[in-house]
Amino acid sequence: DAGITQSPRHKVTETGTPVTLRCHQTENHRYMYWYRQDPGHGLRLIHYSYGVKDTDKGEVSDGYSVSRSKTEDFLLTLESATSSQTSVYFCAISPGQPTYEQYFGPGTRLTVT
Amino acid sequence: LAKTTQPISMDSYEGQEVNITCSHNNIATNDYITWYQQFPSQGPRFIIQGYKTKVTNEVASLFIPADRKSSTLSLPRVSLSDTAVYYCLGYTGGFKTIFGAGTRLFVKA
Numbered sequence: 001d002a003g004i005t006q007s008p009r010h011k012v013t014e015t016g017t018p019v020t021l022r023c024h025q026t027e028n029h030r031y032m033y034w035y036r037q038d039p040g041h042g043l044r045l046i047h048y049s050y051g052v053k054d055t056d057k058g059e060v061s062d063g064y065s066v067s068r069s070k071t072e073d074f075l076l077t078l079e080s081a082t083s084s085q086t087s088v089y090f091c092a093i094s095p096g097q098p099t100y101e102q103y104f105g106p107g108t109r110l111t112v113t
Numbered sequence: 114l115a116k117t118t119q120p121i122s123m124d125s126y127e128g129q130e131v132n133i134t135c136s137h138n139n140i141a142t143n144d145y146i147t148w149y150q151q152f153p154s155q156g157p158r159f160i161i162q163g164y165k166t167k168v169t170n171e172v173a174s175l176f177i178p179a180d181r182k183s184s185t186l187s188l189p190r191v192s193l194s195d196t197a198v199y200y201c202l203g204y205t206g207g208f209k210t211i212f213g214a215g216t217r218l219f220v221k222a
Contacts (some may be wrong), residue, residue: 104156
């Protein structure tokens, strides 16, 4: 399995509080992704990174920010958590060209009460 | 607007071949299409990727027609352990991705 971890694995927080999720990789892959998974919606891209300090928005980026200060870490921040952000969050890494496969972390289950 | 469409669910019996088709709309013309398998409470797991024509590995085949508007994942001789959700993934430009909603495959004995 690819060396990718997520922390925390579970978190319960209150509406309005900031939350940061961490993704850590040991594969030195250039590309990193944050997805959320909700019943009936599959996996939706929140943000992605194509290098250190290089990030871009996905289809559901509102309410989320990311940072990547070094290759191995990609942080997802919910500035002010809302109940609609209750979800399972997956981080993925990819070597990029010429191969496009993504390797996923175990996920973080976030509940906003 | 890019979009990928898959059947919501499929049933099969052990030993049969299963084909799952994903329709892609406006995905990037020069990027690969990848497929993933997901079990409950786990992250998706990469199965196979392709650009065009047919690719085969030890677990699956992937067929992509010349127009690249669809791709078909083929699972030969499925077993009970292949019961899972299968996703196609395309790229919409740069390295921005879009997943299909997933196909829930149920394999019966």
